[in-house]
Amino acid sequence: MFIAKTKENEQVSLIPPISPTFLEKYSPPFYCPVCQQEVILKTGNHRRWHFAHLPQKACPVSHKGESEMHREAKMILYQWLRQQKVRVEMEKYFPKIERQADLFLQWQSKNYVIEYQQSPLSPEEMLKRTTDYLSLQIEPIWMYGKNRLRPKRYAQFSIQPFEWIGLRERRDDQRHAFIYFSPQTASFSFLFPRTTVQRSTIFADYYTLPLSKATISHVVHLPKTIDAPLDWNQEWLLHKWSWRYQRIRWQPYPDITSVKQLLLEQKADLSLYPSEAGWPTLCSETFATPIYVWQTIFLLQFLQHVLLYDTFSFSSLLDTFLLLIDHYSIQTREFPFISQPLEKSLFAYLELLTRMNVLQKCKGGWRKLAPLILPRAVDDGFRMDKRWQHHIF
């Protein structure tokens, strides 16, 4: 931490420039302005001066054992905001919710806190922190340490459950993105999910923006980007293949168990899921349930009940799908900063089915153009997948 107080209750700050006479002017003891316990002044030539709680006296509020990287990020971001003439306060404490924000700022008559998060958290704790700030009409902006950016195979990234809560929405086109910050390279990174694949894997577009070119608006509203063409043909088919052939992946999650039961009622099993399911769609991150599973439930328990050439409206679909979520234990995610995530994800899938000529857009909704035929054998299903693949990508 960079702010403490003296015995006389005077605030002392280690935000640069630190006066050359600091050590003559102030002498210990120093106290934590939040928990009032004594803190130690740590000085040196190779690291930023800061205050630290005694090891055996952890601060009940300062929730993170603050690493050097965390302090560095906080200070760099503070100075970056000050350069832009943004009103910003370091380590502001909010007694009502008993939380201390890394940075509190006011911009365009709105209140924000920037929270830099490197270490893992439980989703419950993350959501609690978020809603605490929101209850004070303060919007938290979650910035993850660059260490949290975990690339996997081609264009794929792994996301931990708590990280979803920080997902933000671009003002211009409602695309979603995570923000990362690296104090070492002084740059932001933005990860825009393209689609989910597995419970914790997404395909995503990744952009880096140096701090020197970034403004507060890029962080609050997200930068404009142009998607690179994603050559995911082969990669996607690998996932389709594994859903058909690797029964070992059917872990006993409640959503898997219930979709297995659903297919059993149709004298099929999960490897025979309809080949119109399991295709990439925007905003599919609404569901923690794998993409081929919720799309299968959509097809079998909604679309199959629509007569051929009949039409349906979006609101009737939404009403039914909300019941299906409950009934089939489809797992959804909470996004405090995203508007209408469920509507967006269903709409994207309808658009895809329209491109596949399964549906046709018509006045007031969609018309069903093709009957649904389940594959009779696994090889049969994978052949159908390959045919669709040429059509879709």
Ligand SMILES: [Zn+2]
């Ligand atoms: Zn304290």
